[in-house]
Amino acid sequence: MAQVKKYTLAIVLITSLFFFWGFIHNLDPILIPHLRNAFSLSHFQASLVDSAVFIAYFLLAIPAGLIMQKFGYKSGIVVGLSLFAIGCFLFVPAANTMEYTFFLGALFVVACGLTILETAANPYMTVLGDPTKATQRLNFAQSFNGLAAFLAPIVGGEYILTEEPKSAEEIAALSEQARNLYIQTETASVKGPYFILGLIILAVTVVFVFTKLPDKKEEEGTSSGGVFRAFKHKNVSWAVVAQFFYIGAQVCVLSFLVMFATDVSGVAPSDAKYYSGAAGLAFMLGRFIGTFFMRYIAPTKLLLIYALLASVLTLVVIYGTGMLTLYALIGIAFFMSIMFPTIFAVGVEGIGADTKSASSLIVMSIVGGAVLPPVLGQLSDSTGSFQLAYYVVLLCFIVVALFAWNNRKSHVSETAGGH
Missing domain, CATH: 1.20.1250.20 (MFS general substrate transporter like domains)
Structure with missing residues (x-):
């Protein structure tokens, strides 16, 4: 019983991470059509949202593993959460500049944080408690990832998507001033949701910094x-x-x-x-x-x-x-x-x-x-x-x-x- 209590808080906190990265990932299906409409993008150009996100997994996977081995899981989680929050806050200047490439840059920073988080949280969950129930704990945590996949498109769609977006032809027909005003209005709708999410992630980061978690570093490989x-x-x-x-x-x-x-x-x-x-x-x-x-x-x-x-x-x-x-x-x-x-x-x-x-x-x-x-x-x-x-x-x-x-x-x- 004492062993269970020892790990309960850590398990709750790590499980929350599965929800948060599931939520941000599943905002992408809302963000892609929104940016496509705002900037009159082709399907190929809109798909670069996914490229900006998933290229980070390729570039950061090995460095993330090295962070776990050298500094332990908690440090990795704090670094990952910090990058996650910074990336969310970068959506504000990206919207202000009204440049598609700035949005891709913000997404890349978010994804760098997510890569480190996922590399840390999955194995950390398996070592928190009874080894024979490691997969059970991991599957339980993943269910919150699924919950986020259900909620994120609905919540994001409510606050980000435009009720009646203009077609590319309609946008092209606008005067330059009206077109810039339209793009400004469309990109501004992204700022609020991502800024609020950034504040939440920042608060979670502070909780992890000041919470004593079981110190379980990766063992050296043979x-x-x-x-x-x-x-x-x-x-x-x-x-x-x-x-x-x-x-x-x-x-x-x-x-x-x-x-x-x-x-x-x-x-x-x-x-x-x-x-x-x-x-x-x-x-x-x-x-x-x-x-x-x-x-x-x-x-x-x-x-x-x-x-x-x-x-x-x-x-x-x-x-x-x-x-x-x-x-x-x-x-x-x-x-x-x-x-x-x-x-x-x-x-x-x-x-x-x-x-x-x-x-x-x-x-x-x-x-x-x-x-x-x-x-x-x-x-x-x-x-x-x-x-x-x-x-x-x-x-x-x-x-x-x-x-x-x-x-x-x-x-x-x-x-x-x-x-």
Whole structure:
């Protein structure tokens, strides 16, 4: 009982981090169409929001791991939260300058903070308490990530999205003075939500600074040969590739959903945020239900089934019409839910001293979220068809299905990690 009380406050505080980074990530589907409208962006240009966010995971994953090893989890969390708050505050000058590139810079700073937070919080949660219940604690914390995925688009849409946005043609027809005033009004709506979030994160940072947490530094690894030594394990190599494509698919599906709802399914801009929230809810439910199914079905077998079903639904997105395509996207969100943690768990299974190196490499592969959305955006712009561009997503799910098939003999029984 004393052991439980010792870790309770730390577990509560770390769990809150899962909610906060889930919330900021799931504001992106609202921010992307808003900035696209304000600056009259192409699909490719709008997709750079995701690139600014996910390139940070590639650049910061290994440095974040080194911070954990040298200074411990608490220091890493404080550094991550500080960058998170600073990035949120940078949205104010970005809005004042009315320059799209400044918004991308602010998002990059936020994402640097999130990379360090995720690198610290996931393993820290596993060592806080009974080792036999580590995965249970992690899955519980991830449920708050799912809750944020449901709430963020609705809250963000209420305070950021314009009720009746002007089309690119209407904006182009305005005088220069009227156009600047319109852009100023649109970008100003972003300042309040991100500034308030920055204040909240700053307050959370102060709480972590003055709260005594269990000091659990990363143990020194016994593996030699550098971080890339982990590639000698076949399951690690496969997991890096599969995670690259999975995160690319996740970002393409969730980040473009509001734009897809308005451009393809004919949903009013003021209502699109609710469908994005529904996708977040489907994602959260999918994780709970998937975890339950794993009691009876091998995780890799379930992953294969989910990847194939997601592929079928992607074909509906490409060739369907009207609201059916939007419902298919929400269905895809459900079947994506178990993919990241299952790929992660299989990737680090049975590799001993190379586990930390493999973890860093798999986190770095999240850069797929920076690379593949611009490919989808460019394909949409060049073909003139938003739906045909989702062949990029179909390819991603085929890669995940191949990963599941090639690792079908894996003995991993529970998932760990999460995104």
